[in-house]
Amino acid sequence: MSETSALVTLLGGVAVFMFGMNLASDHLKRLAENRVRDLLGRISNRNYLSIFVGVLLTIILQSSGAVTSLLVSLGRAKVVTLMEVMGVIIGTAIGSTLTVQLISFKVTEFGFGIFAFSFAVYFVVQKSIPKSIASVCMGFGMIFWGLQLMSDGTNVLRENTFLLSAFKTLNDFPIWTMLITTAFTGFVHSSAVVIGLAMSLATSGIITFHDAMYWVYGANIGTTSTALLAAIGGNYVGRRVAWAHFWYKVGSVLVLIGFTSQFVELVDSFSxxxxxxxxxxxTLFNILAAVIFYPFIPLGVKLITKYIVPKESEQDFKVKFLEDKIEEPLVVIAQARREALRMADIVSAMVCDSITxxxxxxxxxxxxxxxxDNQVDLLHREIKMHLVDLSRIKGLGSDILELIDFTSDLESAADVVDGGLRRLASKKHRLKLEFSKEGWSDLTQLYSGVIDLMxxxxxxxxxxxxxLAEKVISKKRELRKLERRLRESHIERLNRRLKESMNTSEIHLDVLAEFRRISGLITNHAYNIIEGHR
Known part of the structure; x- marks a missing residue:
């Protein structure tokens, strides 16, 4: 094999390895989707349990970067806290070593055979689960096959004087080796690819075991790039999770890098x-890092929380006008009305955005x-809590009831947008459906009327x-008539067998119904106003 062919074989091996990793990971996700949800539900402040969750998640998803990106997403949604995910982050580091352990065994020569057999099975079986299992096996076959190609390429290239000189220069400056492999890992989004390449180079005699350790260090730091990228544009919780992962990996390397020679001697003695x-x-590097840093998780969380603070726009949402220590009932009612108007503005914005x-x-x-919707729920809850205590005061009952009714209707309207319209939009997007021009015109016409009513x-x-209250009721009646007319228009299009209308019929009619529900909810308080003026 010529050196040019060897270089192509090496690069091709890296590509096959990476494709196999992605194939196995994608189909393992499909097979274990419910298991992943179950494991995520077990994340808690008990970090020793979360470590096992992290290990299992990484084994299932075959990517520590994918797990930490998932944690960043959960952090952005404020489903988990930094303390809860620290154990998972440590666990992902240990779980990611399993793939490297698998490829270190002498099974690379069987890689192409595993791939070919799994490929045949994939086309024979019909059911989705056996197909996914065959795809996972194809992925692992490609991982072993890619490693074999990488090994074949490096065996030839080890005679190349330029390559040997380049690696000798790098080996003389191990920190540069670590920085380059960090960047390369960030580029390929896989520490297993980088360590697999290091194993091929070391087996071919191009680098030593000691040199390979700096590849291991770089791969461990570089794998944090996936989570850091996922945190871009997110909130402060997601940024904290991503940077906690980064500093945990950097800290692990800084603690152990000074003992690299002794560490290599220890591992070499039993390998x-x-x-x-x-x-x-x-594997041992990540286990030692977990043991060393586990007791310092609370301190790490405290430091990350201190230095990565929310921007002004990210401050936790809370009531603005209601105060706990106000004893004057009329003041509390006035404050509650201001919060109710704030709540109404939020719901109005939700309705405006729904059509988009x-x-x-x-x-x-x-x-x-x-x-x-969560903000509306919070305001509704706080307003009710502050008003319930005043309901026993004589003469204030009607004012309090009016406020509670109004905010309850607003909360229900927000639920219609979040649980109804948002769900329908998601369904339309998932099924790749489009409304007819006439149908879309009808929906926007009713939407505009609801906005005006709001x-x-x-x-x-x-x-x-x-x-004004009488105008609200009159406007609502107009919208009811409009909604009935638009339903009839839609049925007329169905009779004409208009393709878009037939495909979107269920969604179209449901959207009309949801806008009608919103118009009813935001009108209810008008009857109370009219009643109060009698």
């Missing part, structure tokens, strides 16, 4: 060959709608004006 030695060193999801589905906007409704509540 059968240099390939097994690198795999064992990778049907035009161009946006994941960030769906997340924002969910966040605002503005009128908020103004009538704020001013407690009887004339």
């Amino acid at each position: 059968a060959n240099i390939g097994r030695g690198i795999a064992n060193a990778h 999801l049907f035009k161009s589905y946006n994941v960030d906007l769906t997340t924002s709608i969910g966040d605002r 503005k009128l409704s908020i103004a009538s509540f704020e001013l407690r004006d009887k004339e």
